[in-house]
Amino acid sequence: MGDDPDPRRELRSAVSRGDGLRLLRILFEGPWVDQLQLAGDGILLAFAQNIEGAPEAARSCATRLRARGWEGDDILADQLEIALGMAPDPRLRLVPVDLEEFSDVLEGDGAFGPGGIDVVTGQVWPGPALDYAQETGQELPDLEDPERWLYVECEGSHAGYGDMEQFIANVTDAGQADRLSIAITGRGAFRRFKDVLARWPDDLERWFVFSGERRRGRARAWLAEAGIVAMPGRTSSPT
Numbered sequence: 001m002g003d004d005p006d007p008r009r010e011l012r013s014a015v016s017r018g019d020g021l022r023l024l025r026i027l028f029e030g031p032w033v034d035q036l037q038l039a040g041d042g043i044l045l046a047f048a049q050n051i052e053g054a055p056e057a058a059r060s061c062a063t064r065l066r067a068r069g070w071e072g073d074d075i076l077a078d079q080l081e082i083a084l085g086m087a088p089d090p091r092l093r094l095v096p097v098d099l100e101e102f103s104d105v106l107e108g109d110g111a112f113g114p115g116g117i118d119v120v121t122g123q124v125w126p127g128p129a130l131d132y133a134q135e136t137g138q139e140l141p142d143l144e145d146p147e148r149w150l151y152v153e154c155e156g157s158h159a160g161y162g163d164m165e166q167f168i169a170n171v172t173d174a175g176q177a178d179r180l181s182i183a184i185t186g187r188g189a190f191r192r193f194k195d196v197l198a199r200w201p202d203d204l205e206r207w208f209v210f211s212g213e214r215r216r217g218r219a220r221a222w223l224a225e226a227g228i229v230a231m232p233g234r235t236s237s238p239t
Contacts, residue, residue: 037220116143167207
């Protein structure tokens with residue numbers, strides 16, 4: 001069990017710990033996994049840590065991102081190529097945003113109200129946490145200062161639903177595809193989809209990777225439209 005680690009989990013762990021050296025070893029020692037958005041952020045960390053091999057990994061990842069062409073892939077490829085020596089775009093601001101946390105806000109339920117980002121620290125504020133902080137008098141960044149605060153309106157789950165449809169379109173087993181198509185009909189589609197997909201653990205893991213990559217790319221693209229380049233870095237969101 002421990003002799004054959006899952007490269008996806010190993011990659012995710014390395015990025016989470018900020019271990020650029022381990023990340024590059026994972027990329028160089030085995031076949032590239034399908035987490036290019038996550039790998040790219042890890043490679044940027046390796047650059048910041050001056051780890052040998054980061055330029056080679058950056059060139060390879062940028063090429064793969066451009067070939068795949070999902071939303072946000074070109075933006076990350078640009079970041080990697082900038083790290084290789086190109087001049088950064090002066091119109092974009094570098095902010096250490098946690099893309100997973102940000103995507104939860106961006107694709108969350110609009111009924112909870114808008115969230116936001118402290119564009120100095122990169123801290124992500126979900127709508128309920130922001131409301132609570134205001135009600136209890138907690139210290140907040142200046143919400144009226146565009147140099148400090150960026151409001152984020154929740155876009156809902158439409159894009160995530162499209163991810164499920166695309167995932168199903170690539171399922172080769174007709175019976176499995178039919179079950180999944182039925183599962184995403186009506187309310188509670190996301191829960192039912194995962195419940196049905198849990199019958200095939202390998203495919204469930206593949207879904208988590210696919211969904212995570214798509215959400216990460218959309219979050220990166222949204223921020224770029226707002227003039228922000230999301231740089232890897234660990235920040236804590238309020239709870």
